[in-house]
Amino acid sequence: RPHKLPGKRQTLAKYGGRHTVTVLPGDGIGPEMCKHIRNIFAAAQAPVDFEEVEVHSDQSDGDMEAAILAIERNGVAIKGNIETKHDSPQYTSRNVELRTRLDLYANILHCVSIPTIPSRHKGLDIVLMRENTEGEYSGLEHETVPGIVESIKIVTRKNINRIARMAFEYCIANGREKVTAVHKANIQKLGDGLFLEVVKEMSKEYPKIKMESMIVDNACMQLVSKPQQFDVMLMPNLYGNIISNIACGLVGGPGLVSGMNIGERYAVFETGTRNTGTSLVGKDLANPTAFIRAGVDLLRYLGCNEHADLISDALWLTLVEQKIHTKDIGGDAKASEVVNHTIENLLKLADRFA
Ligand code: ATP
Numbered sequence: 625r626p627h628k629l630p631g632k633r634q635t636l637a638k639y640g641g642r643h644t645v646t647v648l649p650g651d652g653i654g655p656e657m658c659k660h661i662r663n664i665f666a667a668a669q670a671p672v673d674f675e676e677v678e679v680h681s682d683q684s685d686g687d688m689e690a691a692i693l694a695i696e697r698n699g700v701a702i703k704g705n706i707e708t709k710h711d712s713p714q715y716t717s718r719n720v721e722l723r724t725r726l727d728l729y730a731n732i733l734h735c736v737s738i739p740t741i742p743s744r745h746k747g748l749d750i751v752l753m754r755e756n757t758e759g760e761y762s763g764l765e766h767e768t769v770p771g772i773v774e775s776i777k778i779v780t781r782k783n784i785n786r787i788a789r790m791a792f793e794y795c796i797a798n799g800r801e802k803v804t805a806v807h808k809a810n811i812q813k814l815g816d817g818l819f820l821e822v823v824k825e826m827s828k829e830y831p832k833i834k835m836e837s838m839i840v841d842n843a844c845m846q847l848v849s850k851p852q853q854f855d856v857m858l859m860p861n862l863y864g865n866i867i868s869n870i871a872c873g874l875v876g877g878p879g880l881v882s883g884m885n886i887g888e889r890y891a892v893f894e895t896g897t898r899n900t901g902t903s904l905v906g907k908d909l910a911n912p913t914a915f916i917r918a919g920v921d922l923l924r925y926l927g928c929n930e931h932a933d934l935i936s937d938a939l940w941l942t943l944v945e946q947k948i949h950t951k952d953i954g955g956d957a958k959a960s961e962v963v964n965h966t967i968e969n970l971l972k973l974a975d976r977f978a
Contacts, residue, residue: 627734627751627884627924630793634889636699636926642671643926646694646701648679652900654704656908657915660963661702664916667967668974670923670931679718681709688718692725701892702922704915705900716763719898724757726892728885729783730790731756731864733896735871735881740944742954743876744848750871751856753794754864755787756885759815761861779815779860784822790886791823791858792830802834802855803827806843806863819860844870872897879911879952882918884925891925893918908958911950913939916966938970 636643649655658676665672675698677691695701708717722728731754737746764776791803805823809816820837827835838846840863846853847870859867872881881896895914904910916939923932942948942965949955950962 627732627921628794628797629884629886629925630790630797633891633925634699638671642673643700643928644673644675644698645922645926646691646698647674647676648691648701648703648706649676650704650900651680651707652705652902653904653910654706654900656905656959657704657910657912658702660912660959661915661919664935664963664967664970665919665931668931668934668970670928670935672923672926672928679706681707681715681718688721691722695722695726695890695892699890700922700925701890702918703892703894705894705898707900707902720761720763722892723885724761726887726890727757728887728890728892729755729757730787730884730886731868732790732794732884732886733868733871733881735875735896737875738880738943740947741876741880741949743874745851745874748851748871748875750851750854751794751798751800752864752868752871753787753791753856753858754868755783755859755861756864757861758783759861777812777815779818781818781822784819784860785826788823788826788858791856792826792833795830795833795856800833800855802836804843804854804857805835805837806840806857806859806867807837808840808863809837810839816860823858840867843867847871847874869897877911877952878914879950880913880917882914882921884918884921891922893922893925908960909951910959911952912959912962913943916963934970934973935966937973938966941969941973942966 647658649658677694679687679691706718733752735750737748758778760777762778767773807816807820809820878897878899883896885892901910920932920936948957948962948965
């Protein structure tokens with residue numbers, strides 16, 4: 625089931641019927657994965673031109689400004705992870721900075737079991753909806769006196785409200801039935817208490833959608849033991865990060881799931897678990913599926929549904945029918961074989977529909 629994003633989005637400029645998309649290749653496997661996406665998009669004749677901007681953790685701030693400007697201009701981007709090398713507390717992660725400055729308040733992952741891909745559980749179809757701009761990621765930490773550190777988690781009614789609204793509206797748009805709000809309000813009584821209160825209040829506006837709450841430690845246990853019970857999981861930032869990684873692991877690991885970062889004005893597409901994959905660079909080993917699916921999400925966001933379906937169907941044939949699997953999911957195929965089969969499949973599919 626493809627994602628349908630609720631709410632209105634801004635109309636994006638098109639030149640000669642083509643969209644311009646910012647590409648931030650980032651570090652690690654990002655650049656090689658972006659090349660694969662370009663090749664697949666070209667084969668599918670997707671009406672998209674790419675504008676590439678290099679951002680790395682060790683470059684000057686100017687590159688970050690160029691990236692933000694490019695995304696503001698184009699409205700959309702696809703990105704690899706930017707490695708955060710600096711341990712200095714003054715240095716914020718560029719990935720986090722991008723999300724907060726562009727106000728990409730919702731991180732949405734769709735973790736769905738793919739037949740033929742080995743996993744402990746079958747039949748999963750979970751949507752993870754994570755607040756993406758505040759909470760523990762506020763970046764406000766200081767050492768008041770040597771040996772005593774304050775790390776400030778900021779949450780606001782306004783931001784909880786909009787992510788909760790997104791979760792319930794997402795259910796309506798996609799025929800989903802239940803929202804599970806994940807929290808730790810028994811300990812973080814004010815911060816997570818506010819989260820829970822806002823979600824409960826909002827659920828009253830959506831009587832047809834079931835709402836339940838679950839303490840984060842129990843949610844982790846339930847996920848690894850009975851994950852089929854979940855439909856849409858709604859989470860504050862840090863719990864969302866951890867739970868997303870568990871859910872991606874459940875359906876086959878970091879190379880499979882894509883992640884959308886959505887705001888009122890802009891959208892950035894990337895892999896669900898945001899890995900750099902440094903140890904895999906240049907070996908043609910990294911599973912390109914998560915990036916390809918990020919590309920499919922991007923095409924759907926742009927309204928290029930036929931191109932999205934074509935690539936998605938071709939990838940499905942590669943993974944499920946032809947069982948072309950990379951090492952991380954128990955196969956011996958190279959990344960380029962997955963990409964080449966996907967391209968061959970989509971050319972055949974396009975030919976059939978011509
Ligand atoms: P860093 O790159 O930040 O030094 P890392 O490479 O050790 O970290 P991550 O990038 O966070 O780790 O990835 C976590 C694990 O997932 C690693 O074992 C990595 O090899 C694996 N991994 C990440 N992306 C993929 C992928 N696309 N395909 C297969 N395995 C992947």
